[in-house]
Amino acid sequence: MIVKLLFFYFYSDEYDVIPVTEPVHNKSPLVVIEHKLGVELWCIPILYQYAYDKLLSWRARDGTEKFLEPGEVCNLCRAVLLVNPECYTVWNIRKECVENGDLTVDEDLKLGELILTKHPKSPETFIHRRWLLQRLLNKSLLSSNDSNHSNSSVESSELLVGVDGISVNFLPTNQNTCSNNHILPKQIDRNLHRTVHHEFDICLRAAEHYACNYNAWSHRIWLIQAAFNSAVQVLLSEFRTTVTWFTQHVSDHCGFHYRQFLLKSLINQSQAVSCKFHVDVNDLLNQEFDKTTDLIGTYPGHEALWYHRKFVLHQIIDEIKTKKDQLRETLSKDNGIDLKRSRVESERQQLLEKELNLVSNKELLSCDKRECELANRYIVWIKRMLSL
Amino acid sequence: MASQMKDVEIPEKALKELLLSKHADYIGAYGTKKDDYEYVMTEYLRMNGIYWGLTAMDLMNQLDRMNKEEVIGFIKQCQHESGGIACSVGHDPHLLCTLSAIQILTLYDAQDAVNTEKVIEWVRSLQQDNGCFYGDKWGEVDTRFSFCAVACLSLLGKLDCINIDKAVEFVVSCMNYDGGFGCRPGSETHAGQVYCCVGMLAITGCLHYIDADLLGWWLCERQLPSGGLNGRPEKLPDVCYSWWVLASLKIIDRLHWIDKDSLIAFILASQDDETGGFADRPGDMVDPFHTLFGLCGLSLLGNKSVKAINPVFCMPEETMQRIGIQLDLL
Numbered sequence: 001m002i003v004k005l006l007f008f009y010f011y012s013d014e015y016d017v018i019p020v021t022e023p024v025h026n027k028s029p030l031v032v033i034e035h036k037l038g039v040e041l042w043c044i045p046i047l048y049q050y051a052y053d054k055l056l057s058w059r060a061r062d063g064t065e066k067f068l069e070p071g072e073v074c075n076l077c078r079a080v081l082l083v084n085p086e087c088y089t090v091w092n093i094r095k096e097c098v099e100n101g102d103l104t105v106d107e108d109l110k111l112g113e114l115i116l117t118k119h120p121k122s123p124e125t126f127i128h129r130r131w132l133l134q135r136l137l138n139k140s141l142l143s144s145n146d147s148n149h150s151n152s153s154v155e156s157s158e159l160l161v162g163v164d165g166i167s168v169n170f171l172p173t174n175q176n177t178c179s180n181n182h183i184l185p186k187q188i189d190r191n192l193h194r195t196v197h198h199e200f201d202i203c204l205r206a207a208e209h210y211a212c213n214y215n216a217w218s219h220r221i222w223l224i225q226a227a228f229n230s231a232v233q234v235l236l237s238e239f240r241t242t243v244t245w246f247t248q249h250v251s252d253h254c255g256f257h258y259r260q261f262l263l264k265s266l267i268n269q270s271q272a273v274s275c276k277f278h279v280d281v282n283d284l285l286n287q288e289f290d291k292t293t294d295l296i297g298t299y300p301g302h303e304a305l306w307y308h309r310k311f312v313l314h315q316i317i318d319e320i321k322t323k324k325d326q327l328r329e330t331l332s333k334d335n336g337i338d339l340k341r342s343r344v345e346s347e348r349q350q351l352l353e354k355e356l357n358l359v360s361n362k363e364l365l366s367c368d369k370r371e372c373e374l375a376n377r378y379i380v381w382i383k384r385m386l387s388l
Numbered sequence: 389m390a391s392q393m394k395d396v397e398i399p400e401k402a403l404k405e406l407l408l409s410k411h412a413d414y415i416g417a418y419g420t421k422k423d424d425y426e427y428v429m430t431e432y433l434r435m436n437g438i439y440w441g442l443t444a445m446d447l448m449n450q451l452d453r454m455n456k457e458e459v460i461g462f463i464k465q466c467q468h469e470s471g472g473i474a475c476s477v478g479h480d481p482h483l484l485c486t487l488s489a490i491q492i493l494t495l496y497d498a499q500d501a502v503n504t505e506k507v508i509e510w511v512r513s514l515q516q517d518n519g520c521f522y523g524d525k526w527g528e529v530d531t532r533f534s535f536c537a538v539a540c541l542s543l544l545g546k547l548d549c550i551n552i553d554k555a556v557e558f559v560v561s562c563m564n565y566d567g568g569f570g571c572r573p574g575s576e577t578h579a580g581q582v583y584c585c586v587g588m589l590a591i592t593g594c595l596h597y598i599d600a601d602l603l604g605w606w607l608c609e610r611q612l613p614s615g616g617l618n619g620r621p622e623k624l625p626d627v628c629y630s631w632w633v634l635a636s637l638k639i640i641d642r643l644h645w646i647d648k649d650s651l652i653a654f655i656l657a658s659q660d661d662e663t664g665g666f667a668d669r670p671g672d673m674v675d676p677f678h679t680l681f682g683l684c685g686l687s688l689l690g691n692k693s694v695k696a697i698n699p700v701f702c703m704p705e706e707t708m709q710r711i712g713i714q715l716d717l718l
Binding site for chain 1 (some may be wrong): 391393394399417418425428431432433474475478479523526528565566570571572573574575576578609620621622670691
């Protein structure tokens with residue numbers, strides 16, 4: 001009966017356990033107030049054991065449960081997963097239900113979304129979401145495929161980079177001059193579009209509920225790679241929209257790593273970034289560096305900030321090295337090359353030394369013991385870079 | 389004035405001695421109450437749990453207290469037609485539990501209790517064109533699975549049945565600028581993933597891809613003032629990272645970069661003298677997972693009252709010698 005009731009209360013957007021340890025006669029253990037589902041503690045082991053045993057018995061085709069209606073299978077799975085989302089076999093049963101048409105991808109995404117409100121870092125829930133989303137992406141790819149274009153994930157990503165989903169500032173400004181000919185919007189599957197963009201919200205909510213949520217952030221990265229093929233528009237949009245988050249979560253190394261991933265992906269496509277969007281990655285790096293050092297000044301003693309500072313500086317140095325390598329290639333017969341090369345070398349040197357002095361004169365003298373330790377570590381790293 | 393730092397404080401009265409017989413009693417009794425709700429809830433990791441318990445017992449020279457026949461009989465029931473092995477009876481096969489199963493059978497010198505040909509074929513079938521491994525037929529990619537696959541095949545003596553070059557290429561593509569590794573290309577460096585990737589490269593003889601100084605640096609920055617190790621910046625210390633981080637350091641020959649004494653103190657303080665076993669940190673509830681890795685950490689740090697542990701396979705060195713696996717570490 002509880003299992004059936006759970007079905008009706010499925011359209012909640014959040015759930016949790018109510019610490020009632022003894023059942024009250026004739027009173028339902030399920031409470032729903034304004035789309036929030038509460039389940040009384042006492043009934044959970046009973047519910048779980050019942051649903052779990054029935055499901056596995058059916059799967060093994062032994063004992064009394066040789067046949068179950070598909071709807072009942074889905075209900076039992078839901079009951080098990082709401083209590084214990086790490087039970088990967090039950091997620092697999094849901095996958096089979098989707099493949100049989102007994103369950104839609106959307107319904108399953110909804111269940112996962114509900115589960116994440118209580119279990120925001122559940123690895124199996126995110127793993128299952130990737131299977132569902134990949135299924136949607138593959139289906140969309142097949143249906144959009146017309147005779148002129150070959151199958152490729154670039155195609156599906158272009159479907160998703162819809163005009164309305166991305167901040168207006170990052171629309172391509174010149175559609176004709178660049179090599180990528182797939183800019184013009186094709187038939188966009190609106191549902192898929194909405195689903196994928198909603199996935200970003202889900203990741204963010206999970207990241208809010210559990211600090212340093214590796215699974216939520218690595219899922220977000222997967223989304224960028226699998227659904228958008230790391231398209232520059234999306235990278236730039238994400239870079240812009242996540243800036244507030246990381247200034248409000250200065251201890252969250254995952255959040256910073258996400259920005260590092262965005263920056264690195266933009267750097268790898270720096271030509272497209274400057275050509276199509278008239279953005280210089282060096283400007284992005286310098287702005288990021290300034291923002292980070294500001295935050296360090298405001299919030300001393302945060303290791304995540306220092307790691308981020310190190311990363312950004314490392315990328316800036318790397319860009320200088322890239323410039324140097326490019327110089328070497330384009331001016332191989334130029335007598336002035338030695339002068340230019342050494343100018344680039346000294347640019348790198350100067351930058352590192354400037355940073356060394358800055359930290360030595362500022363953060364190293366902080367009264368915050370932890371801040372001093374972090375500054376010292378950073379200085380050791382700079383000195384190592386200088387010696388290379 | 390110091391800013392708040394994520395760490396724990398080891399209490400004055402913290403335990404300073406290794407309570408081996410208490411830990412042996414704890415593991416010995418674990419899982420005897422099969423109707424316990426907690427036991428039922430953790431069935432999705434039963435195979436892993438058995439591996440943790442047995443390895444811990446073997447390290448303490450107490451393996452014969454465990455029911456070998458029952459365990460082997462259980463594993464036999466968990467092998468599927470496909471060849472893959474599940475976490476428990478009636479569950480689906482997965483690389484994570486297949487590795488645990490093979491590790492257990494290797495410990496017991498009973499690999500032929502399962503159809504190893506089919507295991508090998510199933511593991512081989514999970515490798516993809518880019519070298520990565522799926523965890524099972526449903527297609528999740530993670531560097532943990534690269535480790536599980538090569539460790540499993542290595543224990544079965546069939547590493548050459550996969551495309552080793554491609555497998556290595558994929559793992560190397562997951563290396564980040566800090567020298568560490570994440571779960572997929574572009575993912576954040578995580579000590580657990582580092583262990584899996586470093587272990588994988590050790591098994592395939594490709595440790596030269598690693599920048600040992602760079603990675604060693606990141607790894608020893610995991611050590612906090614309490615002496616404990618965390619898995620990523622700004623996370624709390626956890627005894628299991630005494631394994632993931634320490635084993636990685638050992639493989640790349642940078643174990644001496646860690647402050648041994650304070651780490652030993654942290655691990656010992658995480659014991660529970662009433663129930664036996666280790667917790668993730670001092671004062672918390674114990675479990676077999678942290679008990680194994682607490683003992684493994686102490687073994688790597690030179691404690692002579694437990695057996696030597698192999699840092700790549702997380703199995704007793706004597707077992708590795710018995711089956712003839714010897715890897716070149718850095």
